[in-house]
Amino acid sequence: MSDLIEIIDSLENRISKLLHKYELVKQQNLSLKEKISDLESNSELQADQLKQWEEKFSALKNANAILGSDEYKRETKLKINALIREIDMCIAQLSE
Secondary structure (H helix, E strand, O other): OHHHHHHHHHHHHHHHHHHHHHHHHHHHHHHHHHHHHHHHHHHHHHHHHHHHHHHHHHHHHHHHHHOOOOOOHHHHHHHHHHHHHHHHHHHHHHHO
């Protein structure tokens, strides 16, 4: 009979330890999910900032080309031609 009581006590002890470990893992999981969420939002912010910097860089390249810089003249001419085509399409649609 005492063997049975020892086995039951041992099982209760193991179950208690497992429940404690389960709670720890559950807390870690929650913490990691929050960290993932923070990192994802940070990543989105950085992607937006990168897009803004790329737009600013493109605007600066165009400004340099218009001011006489030979480095970006070709790109600026292509951009101007694309804008002219777009304006022509708008005029054509308005005149219909």
